Amino acid sequence: MRPSTEIALIALHELVPQILEEMFFAEAEAIDDVFDWSANNAIFSRISLHEPLEADLIVSVPTDLAHEFSETLTSDIKSGDSQLKDIVGELLNTLAGRLQVALARDDEACAVGLPETTKASNFILDEAAFHQTFAANELTLGVALAPKRSA
Amino acid sequence: MTIAAATHPSITSVLVVDDSAFARHGAILCLRSAGLANAHFVEAGNGHEALTALKREHIDLVVTDMNMPEMNGAELLDRIKSDERVSGVAVLVVSSSISTAMETDLRSKGAKAVARKPLSGAATMILLKSLVEEV
Numbered sequence: 251m252r253p254s255t256e257i258a259l260i261a262l263h264e265l266v267p268q269i270l271e272e273m274f275f276a277e278a279e280a281i282d283d284v285f286d287w288s289a290n291n292a293i294f295s296r297i298s299l300h301e302p303l304e305a306d307l308i309v310s311v312p313t314d315l316a317h318e319f320s321e322t323l324t325s326d327i328k329s330g331d332s333q334l335k336d337i338v339g340e341l342l343n344t345l346a347g348r349l350q351v352a353l354a355r356d357d358e359a360c361a362v363g364l365p366e367t368t369k370a371s372n373f374i375l376d377e378a379a380f381h382q383t384f385a386a387n388e389l390t391l392g393v394a395l396a397p398k399r400s401a
Numbered sequence: 402m403t404i405a406a407a408t409h410p411s412i413t414s415v416l417v418v419d420d421s422a423f424a425r426h427g428a429i430l431c432l433r434s435a436g437l438a439n440a441h442f443v444e445a446g447n448g449h450e451a452l453t454a455l456k457r458e459h460i461d462l463v464v465t466d467m468n469m470p471e472m473n474g475a476e477l478l479d480r481i482k483s484d485e486r487v488s489g490v491a492v493l494v495v496s497s498s499i500s501t502a503m504e505t506d507l508r509s510k511g512a513k514a515v516a517r518k519p520l521s522g523a524a525t526m527i528l529l530k531s532l533v534e535e536v
Binding site (some may be wrong): 269272273320323324333336337339340343344345346347348350351354356357358359360361362364 | 502
């Protein structure tokens, strides 16, 4: 039986802060605030989850926060858009893999696609998506689980 | 946690393979802290670039991501282990989506070790130090 989106979202409540701490030494937590998915100056990344959960995982990271993440490893250089997209894509890739492992039984395969990352304005989140806001370094980012785009 | 950078003389050259420059940079920092402070690091963005680098220069250790475009880490491992010119090179596979079954499979195909992404934290450091000592 495939895990449900609701169970995956509960797993993300723990995984997102854990991974932000491991990758960027950021203190993060799930919060009740509504995230503005249509805000300008944000980087969006989307990845297809194949096994055991079939869905798309999406993350939106405001560029200010992406710069803070970048500075944890490269404090001497101000990152450009391509570096910020690389960082957000890697964050999503790591999150997607760890989510699948958390949801899988021991003998089950875990598979994810490759992240597609863009810097976009007026992003429209799928109406059917489950989404959650996280606070990190006093800023916020959004994480969503949506039906597969190809489905 | 502060970890003193030691040096390991038998590993002089490490190939780090990941399509993310950020991940490659993080892996190199972690490996330097794990005993490879003086090693020469070569970077590749996918399996094809890695094979080209392996033909071009001497490499003691390959650290490869699994999930990459063009050629993924599992395919790269197969290509390395089936080429007698480079089959002796130690390979560490890194991924966020490694299940127990996948780890067993990668080890049976010749991976020296398998580590969870991101490469950070005390447990990862212990694994890397142990790997560096073994190679």
